[in-house]
Amino acid sequence: MLEELKKFHDSHPNEIELKYPDHYDTKWVLDESEWPCFHLSALDNQPWKEMHREAAALIDKFHSHREHSYGNGWKSLTIHGLNEDTQSLDGYGDREETLKKLDWTWVADHCPVTKKFLIETWPAEYLNRVRFMLLEPGGYILPHQDRPDEEKRLSVCNISLNNPEGCRFAFKDHGIVPFKDEGSAFLMDISNAHSVWNQSDTPRIHMIIHSELGRKVRDFFYIVRKSFYTNKERKINEGLE
Amino acid sequence: MKDWNSLSADRYYDTISSSNEVGIGILDISRDIDSDFVAKRTFDITYFYVNRMLKMKLATYVGFEKRMERLLEKAIDKNKRYCMIACQGLFMFRGPSLLVQSLEYAEKNPDFFVVGHIMDKKKQHHYLTSGAYPGLHRQYLFVNLKKWIELGRPPFDEMGIFWERTPEYQNVEFSKDTIHSDYTPAWIKGAEGTSKHHITSDGSNWIDIAARNGIQIDNLDHNMRECKVFLYPYMNTEALETAWLDKKNPIVDSMDFNQKFWLRKLGDQEAIEKNRVYAFNTETLSAEGARTNGKLIDYLFTAAAGFKPLAILNTNSFHPGTEVHYYDWCQASLDYKQHLLETWDGYDLDAWLTEHDEKYNFSSTFKGNYSDFWQQELKEFGGSLAFQRLWDRYRKLPHHFHVIDIVNDYDKLFDIIDSVHGTKVIWTTNIWCSEMLQWNVEPEVLEEKWKGFKSRIKDDLILYGLDYCSVDMYESIHNNVTHVRYK
Numbered sequence: 136m137l138e139e140l141k142k143f144h145d146s147h148p149n150e151i152e153l154k155y156p157d158h159y160d161t162k163w164v165l166d167e168s169e170w171p172c173f174h175l176s177a178l179d180n181q182p183w184k185e186m187h188r189e190a191a192a193l194i195d196k197f198h199s200h201r202e203h204s205y206g207n208g209w210k211s212l213t214i215h216g217l218n219e220d221t222q223s224l225d226g227y228g229d230r231e232e233t234l235k236k237l238d239w240t241w242v243a244d245h246c247p248v249t250k251k252f253l254i255e256t257w258p259a260e261y262l263n264r265v266r267f268m269l270l271e272p273g274g275y276i277l278p279h280q281d282r283p284d285e286e287k288r289l290s291v292c293n294i295s296l297n298n299p300e301g302c303r304f305a306f307k308d309h310g311i312v313p314f315k316d317e318g319s320a321f322l323m324d325i326s327n328a329h330s331v332w333n334q335s336d337t338p339r340i341h342m343i344i345h346s347e348l349g350r351k352v353r354d355f356f357y358i359v360r361k362s363f364y365t366n367k368e369r370k371i372n373e374g375l376e
Numbered sequence: 377m378k379d380w381n382s383l384s385a386d387r388y389y390d391t392i393s394s395s396n397e398v399g400i401g402i403l404d405i406s407r408d409i410d411s412d413f414v415a416k417r418t419f420d421i422t423y424f425y426v427n428r429m430l431k432m433k434l435a436t437y438v439g440f441e442k443r444m445e446r447l448l449e450k451a452i453d454k455n456k457r458y459c460m461i462a463c464q465g466l467f468m469f470r471g472p473s474l475l476v477q478s479l480e481y482a483e484k485n486p487d488f489f490v491v492g493h494i495m496d497k498k499k500q501h502h503y504l505t506s507g508a509y510p511g512l513h514r515q516y517l518f519v520n521l522k523k524w525i526e527l528g529r530p531p532f533d534e535m536g537i538f539w540e541r542t543p544e545y546q547n548v549e550f551s552k553d554t555i556h557s558d559y560t561p562a563w564i565k566g567a568e569g570t571s572k573h574h575i576t577s578d579g580s581n582w583i584d585i586a587a588r589n590g591i592q593i594d595n596l597d598h599n600m601r602e603c604k605v606f607l608y609p610y611m612n613t614e615a616l617e618t619a620w621l622d623k624k625n626p627i628v629d630s631m632d633f634n635q636k637f638w639l640r641k642l643g644d645q646e647a648i649e650k651n652r653v654y655a656f657n658t659e660t661l662s663a664e665g666a667r668t669n670g671k672l673i674d675y676l677f678t679a680a681a682g683f684k685p686l687a688i689l690n691t692n693s694f695h696p697g698t699e700v701h702y703y704d705w706c707q708a709s710l711d712y713k714q715h716l717l718e719t720w721d722g723y724d725l726d727a728w729l730t731e732h733d734e735k736y737n738f739s740s741t742f743k744g745n746y747s748d749f750w751q752q753e754l755k756e757f758g759g760s761l762a763f764q765r766l767w768d769r770y771r772k773l774p775h776h777f778h779v780i781d782i783v784n785d786y787d788k789l790f791d792i793i794d795s796v797h798g799t800k801v802i803w804t805t806n807i808w809c810s811e812m813l814q815w816n817v818e819p820e821v822l823e824e825k826w827k828g829f830k831s832r833i834k835d836d837l838i839l840y841g842l843d844y845c846s847v848d849m850y851e852s853i854h855n856n857v858t859h860v861r862y863k
Contacts, residue, residue, distance in 0.1 A: 159410070162504075234540055260536070261541055347540055348536070348537045349537070350533050350534050350535070351536075352535055353534055354407070357407045357408065364410075
């Protein structure tokens with residue numbers, strides 16, 4: 136198992152480099168680019184560190200996640216869902232009824248900054264399942280994919296509230312997602328096989344947001360567009376384009 | 377064809393009366409505009425046309441907001457019956473006419489909810505909203521506030537994408553007639569049953585609410601549509617930024633129809649304005665009244681346009697030694713004035729203008745209709761005989777001509793003004809608030825130039841004309857007038 140993990144990560148030693156086209160096109164970026172991830176740099180100034188402090192304070196409340204399949208030292212704590220340990224929403228019977236039951240869990244009461252971000256800043260009308268994801272030192276998530284190959288699109292959002300040196304999230308055939316330790320938000324295409332390995336001595340805490348855009352489409356597009364130009368400009372400034 | 381190119385178009389509207397029942401708000405869509413420059417400038421120009429209606433006291437400005445309902449609430453706070461919402465980038469170049477037509481519509485349809493651009497998304501091929509529940513384009517809405525309150529003050533929803541929580545909306549029926557494309561029906565109303573929709577449009581919920589309550593929503597008719605243009609500032613934004621000042625840039629050819637139309641119109645107008653001659657004025661001749669406190673005018677510094685200089689002299693009185701100094705950035709205007717003074721006897725101006733129609737680039741507002749405008753002029757001066765006597769006295773005065781751009785080179789004019797002594801009057805017409813100037817120069821820059829101009833005005837100079845905000849200079853000088861800020 137560890138051999139598989141090592142092989143996967145050894146074969147993806149470099150950070151993902153995206154080639155930005157000259158002109159921005161929302162549809163292309165989200166549905167056609169085949170980018171494995173996209174940095175939502177428009178959100179770089181969010182209070183990630185405060186959100187990290189809130190989640191870290193609850194570290195003993197996290198629940199083991201996929202421990203018996205492909206996770207090791209991987210834990211979750213649900214801030215918005217059915218309860219503090221909400222699993223995939225498809226596993227609770229009638230989905231329409233399940234969606235109606237979604238709400239803030241007790242975790243939200245302890246995480247006001249995070250809750251405020253999700254209500255006021257995150258560009259979606261409806262939140263589905265939102266979780267803090269902990270990966271303990273030495274912990275790992277074996278290579279897996281959450282959607283079939285033919286469903287390529289950027290969708291779920293993964294936010295690093297911290298990302299210690301030595302903790303790597305890699306996408307097969309693409310490379311390492313350049314998460315920042317000070318906090319960063321990425322849209323992910325989880326139809327690509329991916330794996331995480333925390334080879335540091337610090338717990339890594341990310342937040343995964345599943346949501347439905349609803350009437351906040353334009354707010355979402357704005358974040359994506361602004362991020363596109365910011366990312367492109369950074370690459371130019373770094374001499375990468 | 378009227379020019380409609382300045383704020384001081386009083387003469388066009390002197391028959392319009394309004395009890396000011398309309399609040400006008402500007403919808404902030406800057407989030408969707410990929411250029412700070414275009415976002416700012418589209419706001420400036422949208423407000424420029426709104427200001428024309430405010431100046432005529434046809435409506436009251438209620439603000440610049442991201443949400444329609446905020447604008448509606450503000451209009452209610454100001455005790456308005458209706459709210460006109462113009463999106464940033466909507467230029468109501470015939471706003472007063474649109475407002476009058478809207479009020480006529482309201483009178484004929486007292487229970488109406490909203491007039492707007494109905495979008496039949498089944499027939500519009502937009503990559504995101506194609507096939508969506510119909511909506512109302514956010515560029516322009518005219519809302520009956522009483523009905524909006526009756527319907528529970530619903531917010532105006534933005535377009536939406538729903539994978540799971542699909543809203544259930546009333547089915548609708550469209551008119552067979554369309555306005556300009558097959559996706560713009562003349563009206564929409566409710567039909568039997570409801571259905572769920574994965575994609576909704578701007579204002580879909582208003583269509584649904586109206587349909588559920590048996591209210592038909594009408595589209596703008598052709599006459600209303602012709603009063604405005606929407607620049608779609610979120611489309612081809614980079615090109616729009618390039619072409620804003622460089623209106624003849626070939627990039628214009630690649631733009632959206634409306635953008636192309638508007639920029640070409642402005643480009644042509646700019647070229648025409650370089651030697652444009654105004655035989656008549658767009659302002660009323662003597663609205664301001666006398667301002668010299670009974671003193672005869674010794675020196676008049678005036679733009680060369682029309683008979684307003686003569687009206688100012690007549691209203692305040694003058695003497696045989698009164699000197700008239702004409703200034704204009706356009707040599708043709710000065711040439712025309714000199715030519716007229718030298719050759720015209722004060723009778724049948726329409727005949728003189730027709731005779732010289734080819735020589736001068738007369739404003740299209742008056743072209744081909746000289747007789748009517750001349751008769752109006754005579755009426756305002758007290759008849760043919762009174763005019764002719766006045767013209768005779770006027771012709772004999774010493775006349776001086778100066779090519780001066782008073783916005784960019786005002787020192788040149790003030791050096792002349794300061795060199796003489798006596799009762800001095802200046803008339804600047806609408807130079808500071810003309811459409812082309814406001815398009816080319818943003819208000820913050822104009823304000824600085826205006827301040828420079830203002831700083832040269834001494835207490836003994838009597839003022840006629842408008843400042844850069846279209847406020848009478850007389851008032852502007854004594855109050856700290858400034859323009860409405862973008863953000």
